[in-house]
Amino acid sequence: MKTHPLAALDTQARVLSCPRDHALEVVGGDWYRVISGLVRRCAFFSDGRRQIVSFMFPGDLFGFGNAEDGFPISAESVVRGTVVARYPRRAVDRLMASEPAAGEQIRALAFQWMHQTEARLLNVGRMTAAERVGAFLLELAQRSAASGTPDIAVQMSRYDIADYLALSVETVSRTLTRLQEQGAIALPSAHQVRIADREALAAQL
Amino acid sequence: MKTHPLAALDTQARVLSCPRDHALEVVGGDWYRVISGLVRRCAFFSDGRRQIVSFMFPGDLFGFGNAEDGFPISAESVVRGTVVARYPRRAVDRLMASEPAAGEQIRALAFQWMHQTEARLLNVGRMTAAERVGAFLLELAQRSAASGTPDIAVQMSRYDIADYLALSVETVSRTLTRLQEQGAIALPSAHQVRIADREALAAQL
DNA sequence: CGCGCGTTTGACCATACTCAAAGAATGTGG
DNA sequence: CCACATTCTTTGAGTATGGTCAAACGCGCG
Numbered sequence: 001m002k003t004h005p006l007a008a009l010d011t012q013a014r015v016l017s018c019p020r021d022h023a024l025e026v027v028g029g030d031w032y033r034v035i036s037g038l039v040r041r042c043a044f045f046s047d048g049r050r051q052i053v054s055f056m057f058p059g060d061l062f063g064f065g066n067a068e069d070g071f072p073i074s075a076e077s078v079v080r081g082t083v084v085a086r087y088p089r090r091a092v093d094r095l096m097a098s099e100p101a102a103g104e105q106i107r108a109l110a111f112q113w114m115h116q117t118e119a120r121l122l123n124v125g126r127m128t129a130a131e132r133v134g135a136f137l138l139e140l141a142q143r144s145a146a147s148g149t150p151d152i153a154v155q156m157s158r159y160d161i162a163d164y165l166a167l168s169v170e171t172v173s174r175t176l177t178r179l180q181e182q183g184a185i186a187l188p189s190a191h192q193v194r195i196a197d198r199e200a201l202a203a204q205l
Numbered sequence: 206m207k208t209h210p211l212a213a214l215d216t217q218a219r220v221l222s223c224p225r226d227h228a229l230e231v232v233g234g235d236w237y238r239v240i241s242g243l244v245r246r247c248a249f250f251s252d253g254r255r256q257i258v259s260f261m262f263p264g265d266l267f268g269f270g271n272a273e274d275g276f277p278i279s280a281e282s283v284v285r286g287t288v289v290a291r292y293p294r295r296a297v298d299r300l301m302a303s304e305p306a307a308g309e310q311i312r313a314l315a316f317q318w319m320h321q322t323e324a325r326l327l328n329v330g331r332m333t334a335a336e337r338v339g340a341f342l343l344e345l346a347q348r349s350a351a352s353g354t355p356d357i358a359v360q361m362s363r364y365d366i367a368d369y370l371a372l373s374v375e376t377v378s379r380t381l382t383r384l385q386e387q388g389a390i391a392l393p394s395a396h397q398v399r400i401a402d403r404e405a406l407a408a409q410l
Numbered sequence: 411c412g413c414g415c416g417t418t419t420g421a422c423c424a425t426a427c428t429c430a431a432a433g434a435a436t437g438t439g440g
Numbered sequence: 441c442c443a444c445a446t447t448c449t450t451t452g453a454g455t456a457t458g459g460t461c462a463a464a465c466g467c468g469c470g
Contacts, residue, residue, distance in 0.1 A: 043327055051327045064316050070324050097305060110315055111269050117322045119275050122248055122256045124330040125371030129426065158449060166330030168427055173450055190449065334458065363417060373459055378418055395417065
């Protein structure tokens with residue numbers, strides 16, 4: 001397992017273990033790292049509309065200067081057994097001051113992260129429902145890669161997917177069904193997807 | 206005028222002066238600062254769909270690690286007389302190494318920037334046309350603040366606005382007209398907006 | 411001054427949303 | 441361990457918001 005930029009601080013990290021659908025208290029400035037499970041970062045409108053800004057998978061780092069201005073983005077565990085390590089701001093600051101390489105790594109991460117977020121603007125803004133779902137599945141496949149099975153474990157609910165892609169639950173469900181009918185994917189169960197025809201899925205962008 | 210984080214490097218900056226609708230060559234790693242005019246950063250689909258990721262106003266810094274992976278985001282001048290300073294990567298790296306304060310400032314900028322981008326996900330994903338246009342005008346008002354007039358100079362075209370908000374040009378135009386009819390704004394000319402009823406505009410989120 | 415592009419408006423259409431309900435799965439308590 | 445309840449998922453029917461196509465208008469630029 002590759003070491004992460006904050007590995008040196010693991011002894012100072014506080015580990016949080018969460019049940020399902022549990023809001024993490026995100027302290028501004030502190031850094032977080034998903035150890036296992038799945039975390040969603042989301043924003044809410046007063047009227048209930050929700051937008052999931054990102055899913056954080058094991059190994060992912062987040063907490064880059066949270067939400068002073070603008071409106072808050074909360075972090076919530078998606079599945080039970082989600083474990084998150086919290087790195088105190090001071091320790092991170094000290095590390096970055098003393099270890100330029102770590103600062104560099106984190107900076108690189110932030111840039112990569114930024115780019116991903118900007119790419120999501122395209123998804124949400126300019127893609128059709130089928131394209132969004134397709135791109136989402138490919139993203140899932142890539143991030144949850146490795147494990148020998150060609151089946152992707154879709155841990156989050158249809159509601160989560162909908163709020164991630166800025167669609168309605170019904171549209172997500174219908175779109176998955178249609179992709180299956182077209183032979184692009186197979187759905188052994190509601191929470192497992194097998195990509196049958198990668199080309200068909202990628203027939204976008 | 207407040208000094209910016211890269212002020213110390215101004216002597217090493219290369220200044221680019223651009224006509225209207227001119228693509229800047231963005232060198233990965235280098236940093237850019239808008240001196241005057243207006244810059245749009247955008248991504249294109251192969252079929253012509255365009256998404257403007259951000260508008261950069263005078264004083265704004267951009268270029269945080271551009272687009273190695275994923276697809277490219279280009280930067281283009283919007284109005285003639287746009288002037289941009291380019292700071293070579295090496296110089297910035299050296300500055301950040303020698304001046305921790307500068308690094309800190311840039312980091313803070315990046316975080317702020319990130320948050321703005323994430324907020325845009327909401328706009329584009331979960332808001333109605335009227336809400337998007339309203340939020341856009343308020344954003345414009347805030348960024349182009351100061352100048353005594355209550356009239357906002359809308360420098361970009363309706364097409365740019367449309368691709369920024371992920372709407373069609375027609376919808377942008379119609380929405381502006383309707384906001385005017387409702388008395389929320391006044392449109393002295395196509396490129397000037399006066400916010401008549403801030404509350405009405407902000408009646409969202 | 412005139413041409414071209416940007417803007418506005420209208421009519422029609424399509425995609426995705428809403429409302430509704432049935433069926434499946436997951437978790438709970440007896 | 442099973443029965444029940446709740447939540448999640450799927451499907452259908454109708455609707456609405458915003459997109460597309462088309463055309464007129466007006467401003468700005470050459």
